[in-house]
Amino acid sequence: MNSLQRIKNVIAGEPVDRTPNLDIFMIRAVHHLGIPLSKYYLDYRVLCEVNMAALRDFELDVVQAISDPYREACDIGLEVEFPYDQMPMHRSLVIREPEDLAKVKFPVQNFGPRMTDRLEGVRAMREQVGDEVAVMGWVEGAFAEAADLRGMTEIMKDVYKRPDWLKELLEKCAEVEIAFASAQIDAGAHMIGLGDAAASLISPRMYREFALPYQQRIFEAVKAKGAIPRLHICGKTSHIHKEMAQSGAEIIDVDWMNDLQRAKEEMEGLVICGNLDPVTVFLQGTPEDVYQGVLANAKAGGSRWISAGGCEIPDETPIENLKAQSQALRDLGARA
Numbered sequence: 049m050n051s052l053q054r055i056k057n058v059i060a061g062e063p064v065d066r067t068p069n070l071d072i073f074m075i076r077a078v079h080h081l082g083i084p085l086s087k088y089y090l091d092y093r094v095l096c097e098v099n100m101a102a103l104r105d106f107e108l109d110v111v112q113a114i115s116d117p118y119r120e121a122c123d124i125g126l127e128v129e130f131p132y133d134q135m136p137m138h139r140s141l142v143i144r145e146p147e148d149l150a151k152v153k154f155p156v157q158n159f160g161p162r163m164t165d166r167l168e169g170v171r172a173m174r175e176q177v178g179d180e181v182a183v184m185g186w187v188e189g190a191f192a193e194a195a196d197l198r199g200m201t202e203i204m205k206d207v208y209k210r211p212d213w214l215k216e217l218l219e220k221c222a223e224v225e226i227a228f229a230s231a232q233i234d235a236g237a238h239m240i241g242l243g244d245a246a247a248s249l250i251s252p253r254m255y256r257e258f259a260l261p262y263q264q265r266i267f268e269a270v271k272a273k274g275a276i277p278r279l280h281i282c283g284k285t286s287h288i289h290k291e292m293a294q295s296g297a298e299i300i301d302v303d304w305m306n307d308l309q310r311a312k313e314e315m316e317g318l319v320i321c322g323n324l325d326p327v328t329v330f331l332q333g334t335p336e337d338v339y340q341g342v343l344a345n346a347k348a349g350g351s352r353w354i355s356a357g358g359c360e361i362p363d364e365t366p367i368e369n370l371k372a373q374s375q376a377l378r379d380l381g382a383r384a
Contacts, residue, residue: 051109051181052238058354059276059298059319063384066377067346068109070299070356071370072280072323074116075135075363079101089115092169097284098174098320103181105367107374111173112184112231113166114241120188120224141240142197146213152197156227163228166192167235174236175181184278185232186352190221190262197221200246207254208362214258222262226269239276242266242297248283255288260295267296278321282359289314304329304358309348323352324373331362335372343378351383 049057078088083129087094096206096337099111116136127139143149155163163333167183174183188196195203195215206214229240247259267277279297281288286306293300302311302322312320324330324341333341342355355377361370 050179052179054109055182055276055354057300058352060066060167061352061380065382067380068354069107069224069377070278070354070361070374071106071108071375072112072114072356073099073102073106073108074360076361076365077106079082079265080105080362085135086132089136090165092165092172095166095169096172096176100176101181103177106370110182110184110239110380111177112186112241113169113173113237114186114243115166115213116183117188117192117196117243118165119186120193120221120228122162123155124197124224126197130327138196141199141202143217146210146338147375149213149217149220152220154224156223159228159231163231167231169239170232170235182276184241185229185235185237185275186241186243187225187229187232188221189242189247189266189281190218190225191259192241193225194218200249202247204249205221207250207258209232211257218258218262222265225266229266229270229275230376232274233270233273233275234284237275239278239299240270240351241278241280243280243282244268245280247283247288248281248285250288252288252291255291260291263295263297267353271296271298280359280368286310286334293318299354301356302358306358308353312349312353318350319353319354320349321356323358325357326357326359326362330357330365330369331365333369335366337367337379338369339370339376343380344378346380 049065054064057064125142129137149289170185277297278299279295280301284305299319299321304323304325308323344369
């Protein structure tokens with residue numbers, strides 16, 4: 049059974065030879081090859097090279113076009129600096145005042161250089177793995193994208209002060225994400241991850257009004273093109289699990305500070321992905337900690353569970369710990 053089939057079988061509730069591994073790798077995988085981060089962010093060939101090495105050395109079931117949250121924002125007009133071997137940093141906001149919205153061009157075709165670079169990365173990875181391994185494209189959720197363009201503090205004020213205006217901004221962001229997701233599927237993505245971390249900071253009522261409708265529209269478009277939708281919201285999300293279950297995602301990531309069994313119960317029928325603590329278990333723990341953590345996750349997650357860290361695997365995580373995860377999944381073996 050190949051990696052892509054494992055994932056599809058878990059979603060369909062069919063047997064697998066072993067549970068898939070969908071860890072999210074970025075900085076750890078880049079430094080695994082001794083490559084500076086700026087090249088990873090800016091050159092799809094490096095993105096592809098890094099993912100192929102992670103696939104091989106960390107025994108994953110996915111190659112992934114995720115890199116940083118600024119692909120769409122850069123092409124919309126956000127000024128971002130890419131230090132040689134550090135995280136990117138935005139230098140200004142695109143929408144400082146509400147009236148700025150009318151001046152902004154939101155690309156739904158003829159994408160700019162950073163979105164086009166991701167498309168090339170997806171295409172290059174699909175050429176290498178075919179249908180043996182899942183190729184995961186990536187988009188930002190509309191709420192997270194709005195926060196990138198406007199600033200998190202201002203977006204939270206907008207929720208109260210100008211909700212109708214905020215929905216206009218969210219609508220434009222969603223249109224970009226639908227177009228970008230569709231283009232990545234056309235380029236070869238089997239799966240689209242949607243990152244909406246900012247949505248963890250709002251109440252269930254706000255989530256239903258300002259995040260959920262746009263996630264649903266994006267995922268409807270993803271499924272209409274035959275790809276797998278995956279929702280990733282970092283942080284404490286237990287207060288919105290029931291809402292997340294309505295997003296249309298077929299795989300939902302659960303971060304480490306949430307109870308995995310409770311998440312499974314609240315998202316009944318969906319595939320739960322997670323949720324080992326990336327820092328205290330993967331980075332700071334021992335191989336035995338990781339091994340036992342995987343076994344505990346398997347027990348809590350049941351048959352519709354996929355293994356992963358709660359969020360990105362940290363830089364400098366010992367390779368022995370990553371191998372312990374793979375060993376645990378092999379030892380767990382076939383699952384019905």
